[in-house]
Amino acid sequence: MATRTVVEGVTLTRRKPFGETYIGEWIMTTDHKKIGIMYIVTAFFFFLLGGTEALLIRTQLAVPDGKVLTPEIYDQIFTMHGVTMIFLFVMPMLTGLGNYIVPLMIGARDMAFPRMNAFGYWVVLFGGLFLSISFLFGAAPNAGWFNYAPLNELTSDCGINAVICTPGMNTDFWALGILMLGISSIGASLNFVVTILKLRAPGMTINRMPLFTWMTLITAFLLLFALPSVTAASILLLLDRHLGTHFFQAGAGGDPLLWQHLFWSFGHPEVYILILPAFGIISEVLPVFSRKPIFGYTFIAWSGVAIGFLSFTVWAHHMFAVGLPLVAQAFFATSTTLIAIPTAVKIFNWVFTVYGGKVSFKAPMLFALGFIAMFLIGGLNGAALAIVPFDYQVTDTYFVVSHLHYVLFGGTVFGVFAGIFYWFPKITGRILNERLGQVQFWLMLIGVNLTFFPMHILGLLGMPRRYYTYPGNVGWNELNLMATFGAFTIAVSIMVFLWNFITTLRSGEKAGDDPWDAFTLEWDTTSPPKPYNFPVIPTVRSRRPFFDKKNPEIADWKTATH
Amino acid sequence: MSEEPGQRKPPSRKEPLSPEALQKVIDAKKSYWPFALAVSVSIALFGVVMLPYIIGTIIICIGAALTVASIIGWGLERR
Numbered sequence: 001m002a003t004r005t006v007v008e009g010v011t012l013t014r015r016k017p018f019g020e021t022y023i024g025e026w027i028m029t030t031d032h033k034k035i036g037i038m039y040i041v042t043a044f045f046f047f048l049l050g051g052t053e054a055l056l057i058r059t060q061l062a063v064p065d066g067k068v069l070t071p072e073i074y075d076q077i078f079t080m081h082g083v084t085m086i087f088l089f090v091m092p093m094l095t096g097l098g099n100y101i102v103p104l105m106i107g108a109r110d111m112a113f114p115r116m117n118a119f120g121y122w123v124v125l126f127g128g129l130f131l132s133i134s135f136l137f138g139a140a141p142n143a144g145w146f147n148y149a150p151l152n153e154l155t156s157d158c159g160i161n162a163v164i165c166t167p168g169m170n171t172d173f174w175a176l177g178i179l180m181l182g183i184s185s186i187g188a189s190l191n192f193v194v195t196i197l198k199l200r201a202p203g204m205t206i207n208r209m210p211l212f213t214w215m216t217l218i219t220a221f222l223l224l225f226a227l228p229s230v231t232a233a234s235i236l237l238l239l240d241r242h243l244g245t246h247f248f249q250a251g252a253g254g255d256p257l258l259w260q261h262l263f264w265s266f267g268h269p270e271v272y273i274l275i276l277p278a279f280g281i282i283s284e285v286l287p288v289f290s291r292k293p294i295f296g297y298t299f300i301a302w303s304g305v306a307i308g309f310l311s312f313t314v315w316a317h318h319m320f321a322v323g324l325p326l327v328a329q330a331f332f333a334t335s336t337t338l339i340a341i342p343t344a345v346k347i348f349n350w351v352f353t354v355y356g357g358k359v360s361f362k363a364p365m366l367f368a369l370g371f372i373a374m375f376l377i378g379g380l381n382g383a384a385l386a387i388v389p390f391d392y393q394v395t396d397t398y399f400v401v402s403h404l405h406y407v408l409f410g411g412t413v414f415g416v417f418a419g420i421f422y423w424f425p426k427i428t429g430r431i432l433n434e435r436l437g438q439v440q441f442w443l444m445l446i447g448v449n450l451t452f453f454p455m456h457i458l459g460l461l462g463m464p465r466r467y468y469t470y471p472g473n474v475g476w477n478e479l480n481l482m483a484t485f486g487a488f489t490i491a492v493s494i495m496v497f498l499w500n501f502i503t504t505l506r507s508g509e510k511a512g513d514d515p516w517d518a519f520t521l522e523w524d525t526t527s528p529p530k531p532y533n534f535p536v537i538p539t540v541r542s543r544r545p546f547f548d549k550k551n552p553e554i555a556d557w558k559t560a561t562h
Numbered sequence: 563m564s565e566e567p568g569q570r571k572p573p574s575r576k577e578p579l580s581p582e583a584l585q586k587v588i589d590a591k592k593s594y595w596p597f598a599l600a601v602s603v604s605i606a607l608f609g610v611v612m613l614p615y616i617i618g619t620i621i622i623c624i625g626a627a628l629t630v631a632s633i634i635g636w637g638l639e640r641r
Contacts, residue, residue, distance in 0.1 A: 018594070019592045019594075024594075027594060028592040028593055028594045028597070028599050029592060030591040030592060030593060031591075032595075114591050115591070115593055115595070115596050115636070116596070118596035118597070119596035119599055119600055121596075122596055122597050122599075122600030122601070123600045123603065123604075125600070126601065126604035127602075127604070128609065130604055130607065169611050169612075172610065172611045172613075174613060176610055176611060177605070178598045178606060180603065183603070217640075238610070242610075242613060425626070453616050507636075551629065
């Protein structure tokens with residue numbers, strides 16, 4: 001009997017390569033858009049973490065003699081609140097928006113160095129986790145976000161090794177975490193500089209670049225020049241702690257003030273690193289929602305350059321109270337006052353962009369206008385702090401806390417939300433719910449002012465910052481309670497945003513490719529864009545290339561001289 | 563002058579490439595080395611935090627070895 005072999009249903013299956021799985025797609029990606037999304041999501045996660053830390057601080061300070069946290073935990077929480085918000089929320093968020101939007105805006109297919117771009121993101125993620133897991137060891141950084149010497153190593157009777165005096169890992173987590181994040185920022189900055197200078201579409205001269213791209217370029221240069229000082233400071237600190245040097249130990253011939261100079265020569269440019277991209281976002285949103293070209297493009301762009309240069313000349317205004325020579329105080333007071341001029345130039349131009357326009361008060365526009373108002377308050381009380389005798393009175397009080405939060409929350413965070421509401425349709429293809437956006441805006445505006453305005457008065461009444469608690473008989477009770485109530489109002493506004501975000505992703509209205517009738521090249525792609533961005537690299541003839549394409553009869557290049 | 567058979571004209575910048583061709587260009591750039599290098603550096607630095615305990619030294623050595631391996635892997639990867 002013959003044997004019959006039956007082969008049935010044979011299918012050859014190929015195991016999917018890791019890079020084609022869902023997780024592999026994200027881990028191995030070098031696409032600037034995916035990396036941008038990962039930056040933004042990671043930053044938002046850390047925003048929630050930093051926000052929770054803020055709520056803990058405000059709960060502790062809501063009433064006198066609070067006992068919600070222990071003093072040791074309180075030190076860690078307020079330090080990590082600053083570190084998280086600055087290094088793990090604002091910087092990655094702005095890098096993420098830049099990553100996603102800048103190549104599209106300039107008509108490029110990707111960043112100049114896609115792998116370095118991916119590396120930068122992963123270092124931010126692991127650097128953030130590295131800093132945050134310090135809580136699990138009960139050893140989160142606890143010497144302020146600036147990690148002042150001698151708190152970071154203590155000076156007396158330490159022998160040769162500072163780590164003996166502060167045996168906890170708190171300071172090491174700070175120094176190494178900042179080193180990691182610095183590596184990421186330097187990589188990202190180089191990438192932005194080369195991308196913007198070398199990959200612009202044909203015809204997009206420097207004077208035709210979108211202002212968000214301008215501000216991202218300036219920020220990248222600031223990072224490249226500012227980061228070395230904090231990197232050097234961190235390395236010197238680690239040498240003090242582990243190899244027996246004494247750079248910052250006064251008792252052994254070192255100088256704790258060296259730390260302050262090194263830190264703030266990074267730390268003040270850092271403030272502009274945090275705000276300049278928000279200036280760029282506002283400069284994109286205002287014209288679109290006013291149906292006008294930006295007023296004073298050249299002044300906005302070059303005032304950004306002026307701010308960039310001046311930002312390196314103002315660092316010691318953080319140090320007026322340490323006993324600087326008179327001439328140094330005069331110099332830094334003058335330079336700090338000077339920097340108000342290019343900033344005011346920008347505000348003037350933004351106001352005149354809106355003036356006379358057909359203004360549409362959609363959520364991105366509301367956040368942009370909120371930015372101007374809040375940043376103006378932060379700028380004015382910052383100018384007050386440049387006056388040395390006044391600074392003596394309020395240094396290290398809640399007045400300073402109020403100032404920096406009006407700039408960084410009222411300014412940068414409002415700018416970030418303007419950008420998120422504006423570009424969300426491009427990134428996801430769906431448009432965030434307008435009504436929820438408006439609710440979020442008003443809650444946030446009320447919350448910010450309830451939280452941070454009373455801090456001006458608290459500072460003038462002498463309440464020091466970073467104190468664990470306060471007695472009930474010094475007249476600070478009501479103002480602190482009000483600030484705490486405001487902080488929880490901000491938290492509610494963020495919950496509204498989260499709800500809006502989730503529901504929009506699940507069932508939000510489809511946005512189309514150009515929901516705002518916008519002017520710049522990122523809207524001349526699909527929403528979300530294809531991996532290659534543009535099938536054909538566009539040619540640019542004016543500052544509003546997409547406007548020109550949609551309105552050839554009144555195109556800017558027909559009349560503009562730039 | 564006519565083109566020889568099999569000779570292809572290089573695509574000009576203004577000519578649209580097909581979506582498939584563009585996709586291929588993008589896909590070629592995928593790499594896990596950036597991720598691997600970031601993990602390796604993080605491990606090495608975590609070891610520094612654990613100093614002066616011996617476990618710290620061990621973690622630093624592992625992290626450093628992985629970092630070197632990642633840099634070499636990244637450098638040798640075909641683009």
